[in-house]
Amino acid sequence: MDYDAQMFFPPYDTQKYSSPICDEYLHYENPYTLKADDAPDNYFIFPEIMTINKMPMLKHSKKIMWWLSVDNFLEQNGVFGKDLLSEFINLYYDYHFVQSEYARRYCIDEMGIPEEKIFYISDYLNDSYISKAKDNTEKQKKDQVLYNPKKGIEFTKLLMNYAPDITWVSLIDMTYDEVRDTMQESKVYIDFGNHPGMDRLPREAAINGCCIITDRRGAAAFREDVPIPDKYKFDDNEDSVPAIIDAVRFLLQNYDSSKSGFNDYRVWINGARDRFYSDTEKVFGTIIQK
Known part of the structure; x- marks a missing residue:
């Protein structure tokens, strides 16, 4: 300019x-x-x-x-x-x-x-990241749920203890490329804890084909910041755990028919x-x- x-x-x-x-x-x-x-x-x-x-x-x-x-x-x-x-x-x-x-x-x-x-x-998200994500849209997805261990971990542990049969994958001790590769082979990304601004990881997960589940704290409470279907946003309290796990299981079992529900989010990310x-x-x- x-x-x-x-x-x-x-x-x-x-x-x-x-x-x-x-x-x-x-x-x-x-x-x-x-x-x-x-x-x-x-x-x-x-x-x-x-x-x-x-x-x-x-x-x-x-x-x-x-x-x-x-x-x-x-x-x-x-x-x-x-x-x-x-x-x-x-x-x-x-x-x-x-x-x-x-x-x-x-x-x-x-x-x-x-x-x-x-x-x-x-x-x-930088152009090279988005282009690499698009290049791997056909990668085979696994029945696994990703989470960020650096925030909301106590509540995430409640979910993990409630459903130990689900494969939970922590995005920790990974390089930038390893995080992207793990997202590309996963079906669901959850993000509980504080959302101090419009966070990067949910956007990266969505671009890499994950379905997204969040709480309603901080920026996640606003559709302008996290425009995913409202049915995939939950209060992060113990009473919500069964409903969250039901949503996780539904997305794992019905990934192919559910992933399009996040297309508006992906289009919005691509236009940023x-x-x-x-x-x-x-x-x-x-x-x-x-």
Whole structure:
């Protein structure tokens, strides 16, 4: 878009790291700076976890807060209290970007941010990932259920104990490619626990042909963020366990006739890149004009 855009890195351990960029991101070849150039014509975009205590205090530049999550924001800044956070955010930040409808509603309802200062810019799965998923759509599926052990594990254990005959596969200690390959040969992916933003793993599982079951926490409560059939969203409490297991068994036994029920989700995921570019052009055009 012909903007002079750079990644700004705060101070880091130069003895431990030769570069502020991790190896996985080197291929983007993004220009970057280690100096915060605090000038009236500059815009700084901060992630929500750098709201107060991890960011330089700028006096002249315009500041934008990008809400990539809600839950992580609260975890990092909750000690300051909601009223103080709301006051600081409304005074300090000029604009807000949101990655999810969950974040947009939180900004308006809980932080008191005016709607005209909030803009939607989300993210998308990279093209190579989607193309590789499409190349393996005919891979033979196994009767197994995937789960992320890093969140909601206590509730997932209730499900596993209730139905030990089902094959449960943990997505742990795997490379990026191994996770994708495991998704391509599995029928169901469950995601219980918090959904701090529009999470990546459910989207990757869906693109790789999995049927998706989630709870109703965080972003998962909003169809705008997780647009799967409502019958596959559950409250994550003990009373719901039998119904969840019934849904899991149904999808395992009727995968071929059920997978099309998630096609709208997959189409939506495939269109995310175009929406990202369109939203970015619209947002920066609006902000710069102001």
